[in-house]
Amino acid sequence: MDGARRLAGRWRRGAADFSFRIRLHPGSPQLNAAPADQIRLLDVQALDTRLSQLAHKRTTLPEHEEIQRLEADLAQLRDLLVAAQTEVSDTAREQTKAEQDVDQVRQRATRDQGRLDSGMVTNPKDLESLQSEIASLAKRQGDLEEVVLEVMERHESAQERAVELGGRVESVGARLQEATARRDAGLEEIDGELERVRKERETVSGAVPEDLLKLYDKIRDRENGVGAAKLYQRRCEGCRLELNITEVNDVRAAPADEVVRCENCRRILVRTPDSGL
Structure with missing residues (x-):
């Protein structure tokens, strides 16, 4: 009986010691x-x-998101500016062509009017034909002059749009530069502290x-x-x-x-x- 008690006691102590080890470092x-x-x-x-x-x-500096947004805005504005500048060039060529068409019709009408005023055309049929052509040229000139005005308006609108977009590109570009400078300054400060903490960590951990x-x-x-x-x-x-x-x-x-x-x-x-x- 005493031997059984001693064996049971040793088993309980061993189990407790085993449980202790498992709890602390299984x-x-x-x-x-x-x-x-x-x-x-x-x-x-x-x-x-x-x-x-x-x-x-x-990695979470607010300037990162700000710069990303400004870069996207700037890219979009630059695309719009290029489109506006292209429209300025296109309408300038279109206006020149329309003005040339008006000038050609005007010259022809002036020439026909000169023939009519000179009295050289005496044949009634030719006279009637000449007068009809002068009237037709006058209408054609009026139509072309309307085209010129319409093109001029589009050209001026494109110019104003290009100037406006140019100003916005400049403004956003300046804001982007300022945000980039702030980000770079923030990164420089953080990197400086990172280097200091790394060195301190190396020193402290070296004693462990x-x-x-x-x-x-x-x-x-x-x-x-x-x-x-x-x-x-x-x-x-x-x-x-x-x-x-x-x-x-x-x-x-x-x-x-x-x-x-x-x-x-x-x-x-x-x-x-x-x-x-």
Whole structure:
């Protein structure tokens, strides 16, 4: 009977110890690191978070969208300006042709009127034909002059449109240049801070044990950029979930140099004086 009790006791202790190991680091070998190194890991995490924020800020500057919109507007305005300038050229040629047609009809009418006024045409039939042609030419000239006026109006309208579009192209181009300058200044500032934070991260991470940093980087790549989280008032700051009493007891019982993991998000849990243990 005593042997059975001792065997049962050993089984319960072994099961509890196995359960403890599974809760803290299931499927992974035990890792130990000095508490100061674990806390230093939070500094690395803060710097990595800042790097992620800066990278996001770099790609989401409001000037990016503004520049894209202005570039689209400018391209459209330039197309419209080219079309207006083409219309100016086309109507100018059309006006010249219409004015030439009017001049030709006018010259012919002047010539016929001269023949009529000279008295050289005496044959009644020829006289009647000449008078009819002069009347026809007068009507033709009037029609052509109407065409000239219509073309002139279209030409002037095209010129005004081209001038207006030219002004708008210049205005949008200036706004695009200004937005580009603001974007470039913003990128330069962000890149400067990125370089500073990268150097600081290199310095801080260099003081973290290699195996601990390797585990942290592996988890961070898998868990949306967060590999280590502070245990604050019994809550994991990574997943924002509070540890249950069993988990709290397991973490409390773990040696100070044991690297523990959150049961919920699997991130490294860093214990501090305000962990609430």
